[in-house]
Amino acid sequence: MSTDERPIVRIWQFLFREDNVGKPKSEAAAARALTMNPSLNIEAKQDLVANTTEHIFDTDFWNGLDLVCNALDNMKARLYVDAQCIFYEKPLLESGTMGTGANVDIVVPHLTRSYADGGAADEGGGVPMCTLRNFPHLIDHCIEWARAKFEDLFADPAQKAAKVLEDVKSFVKKTRSETLQATDGRSSKISKEIPKLKKLIATLEMGTKGPTMSDAVALAWAAFHELFRDILLDLTEQFPDGSKDKKGEPFWSGHKRFPKAAHYDASNPEHVAFMLATSNLFAAMLGIPGEKPGEQAPTSNCMRVLTTAPLPPSHR
Numbered sequence: 001m002s003t004d005e006r007p008i009v010r011i012w013q014f015l016f017r018e019d020n021v022g023k024p025k026s027e028a029a030a031a032r033a034l035t036m037n038p039s040l041n042i043e044a045k046q047d048l049v050a051n052t053t054e055h056i057f058d059t060d061f062w063n064g065l066d067l068v069c070n071a072l073d074n075m076k077a078r079l080y081v082d083a084q085c086i087f088y089e090k091p092l093l094e095s096g097t098m099g100t101g102a103n104v105d106i107v108v109p110h111l112t113r114s115y116a117d118g119g120a121a122d123e124g125g126g127v128p129m130c131t132l133r134n135f136p137h138l139i140d141h142c143i144e145w146a147r148a149k150f151e152d153l154f155a156d157p158a159q160k161a162a163k164v165l166e167d168v169k170s171f172v173k174k175t176r177s178e179t180l181q182a183t184d185g186r187s188s189k190i191s192k193e194i195p196k197l198k199k200l201i202a203t204l205e206m207g208t209k210g211p212t213m214s215d216a217v218a219l220a221w222a223a224f225h226e227l228f229r230d231i232l233l234d235l236t237e238q239f240p241d242g243s244k245d246k247k248g249e250p251f252w253s254g255h256k257r258f259p260k261a262a263h264y265d266a267s268n269p270e271h272v273a274f275m276l277a278t279s280n281l282f283a284a285m286l287g288i289p290g291e292k293p294g295e296q297a298p299t300s301n302c303m304r305v306l307t308t309a310p311l312p313p314s315h316r
Helices: 025-034 057-063 075-087 129-135 138-164 167-177 187-209 213-238 269-286 299-307
Strands: 007-012 040-042 068-070 092-098 101-107
Touching: 025 040, 057 101, 068 075, 075 138, 138 167, 138 187, 187 269, 187 299, 213 269
Parallel strands: 007 040, 068 092
Antiparallel strands: 092 101
16 A cells, blocks of 8 residues: 555544653654554644534544544543534544553444443443542542533533624534434433533523623522532432442442532531632633632622522422
8 A cells, every 4th residue: 555545544642651741642642653553644633622623623524534533531522522423423432541441432323322321431441421420539530520510611601602603503503413313312412412502591691791790609609509409419319328229239339428419508618619719710701800819708799699699499
């Protein structure tokens, strides 16, 4: 096979060695791959793979692929590539490592479950999806969970709002085509997109009327109850205390400890710290001045809003 006839292999991320520190991941991975097989024809791209770079990784890019192999380091990127592979009907080889352990998922459109729906990683090696979503107990789990939540709360709504304002028709068309793929049994895709669209609508409405610190506090207030009340109520309703797993063993055992839904307590310093930090992050997302460090007295704007904030109704 001549050089021109060799297939192009696009590598975004790999595992690295000490001499790769400071180098772009794709460049270092390409060099490492070439030491293993000098006949490879590699295009080492250095662009973020996300909804913000779809002008780079566009329809032509995805349609030009035969197979996608993942070696990503965060859940947001994994789920994004998984969704794109479903949309463009491309097989996906999803892989991951944790310490000395590793897992590989093979996702084939219309034949297997998608990665988001839970592939072999749910039952095999690596970090199971259910662990990251509901039972993060190791430092690695908690960091991954926090990174994903940070994107969901403070990045995605603003990024999507910007895309809507840039081209409303294109955004609606793409969202509709991506979410209305339930004909092959993936109705979960639609249910997962609904909360994201609600957050997007709320962000657009705030931007239209002019956001205030009160809006940022309201978003933090809702996030507190969603994360520390509603999710736990859903989980304990599905798995009450004393539940058994498929093997007949106690479900709530080991690292899975029966949780208790939180109720905001102004005398709890952890609750107050969460509200102050989260309100400031939402303020930054909305482009408004937040509370400066040290402005954490009961008379601060954030604390004044909290004293009159109504309790959000449970989504259940």
